[in-house]
Amino acid sequence: MAGFRIMVVEDEERMRQLLHLYMQNEGFEVVDAYDGQQALDLFEKYPMDLVILDVMLPNVDGWTVCRQIRQGSQVPIIMLTARGEENDKLFGFDLGVDDYVVKPFSPKELVARVKALLKRSRGNANAQDRVIKYESLSIEPLSRRVTINDEDIILTPKEFDLLFFLASHPGQVFSREQLLHHVWGYDFYGDSRTVDAHVKNLRSKLGNYGRYIVTVWGVGYKFDDSV
CATH class of the missing domain: 3.40.50.2300 (Response regulator)
Known part of the structure; x- marks a missing residue:
């Protein structure tokens, strides 16, 4: 490489x-x-x-x-x-x-x-290149940029990947194991609390928009902009 x-x-x-x-x-x-x-x-x-x-x-x-x-x-x-x-x-x-x-x-x-x-x-060249917008929250996969009211939100690569994945599947519930597979990949040797830690960080950084990452008790997480 x-x-x-x-x-x-x-x-x-x-x-x-x-x-x-x-x-x-x-x-x-x-x-x-x-x-x-x-x-x-x-x-x-x-x-x-x-x-x-x-x-x-x-x-x-x-x-x-x-x-x-x-x-x-x-x-x-x-x-x-x-x-x-x-x-x-x-x-x-x-x-x-x-x-x-x-x-x-x-x-x-x-x-x-x-x-x-x-x-x-x-980023994967075959990944979706569309910009995802929810009110003032903008997620741009090609530049890997997240903004709120046009102000940059600094995320780690994994935080961005997790946010983009959830926001790309609004309303769909994913277990922690599914998120580990889709976001971290088979090569990651971690446990489900890794997901919880990243969700906590995302909610903090997204401020009021952090509420869009919803905990589904006993299952996992989903992205829901109706809350």
């Missing part, structure tokens, strides 16, 4: 070199950072298509790096962590993390996740 620039943020040199090699072998341009502050400096200097970010970093930790990136960018972020606890994952999803990989992991699995995220973040 030539043409993509990936930043690898990992303080352990051997792991950083290994990830660099695997990504480079896939045709990616790779930018390395050994701590959180260097990662933020490089992110300001170069446009990135995806960030692989370790949680435990010197100077500035991975959570802080993620939070600062999310203040102005929707770039996909994959977190590397030695801890796979559910609360840690939910905390990360609240910050805008798109995927998790728990150490130790297979580099080939990480490459597969990177490719899947890049494919979804850039």
Whole structure:
């Protein structure tokens, strides 16, 4: 997948070199950072298509790096962590993390996740290209832009995908498992609370329009602009 620039943020040199090699072998341009502050400096200097970010970093930790990136960018972020606890994952999803990989992991699995995220973040050429509008809420799939009263709403790639999918099927109820399949894909190794965390974030960011994402108790969610 030539043409993509990936930043690898990992303080352990051997792991950083290994990830660099695997990504480079896939045709990616790779930018390395050994701590959180260097990662933020490089992110300001170069446009990135995806960030692989370790949680435990010197100077500035991975959570802080993620939070600062999310203040102005929707770039996909994959977190590397030695801890796979559910609360840690939910905390990360609240910050805008798109995927998790728990150490130790297979580099080939990480490459597969990177490719899947890049494919979804850039959009599928065969996807619907129509703009979806509900009152002052506008969802533009080609530019992956969401606006309310012509003001941009900053969403993570997964938040956009989830909103676009639900809004493309108004009134249709989807279980959490169905949403994991349609939005995250078969390659995602997560649980249904991942969906809940993203819905919570979407409702918060959409303000009054967050009510359109309706919980159907015991089943899942639907998009309903009549509420």
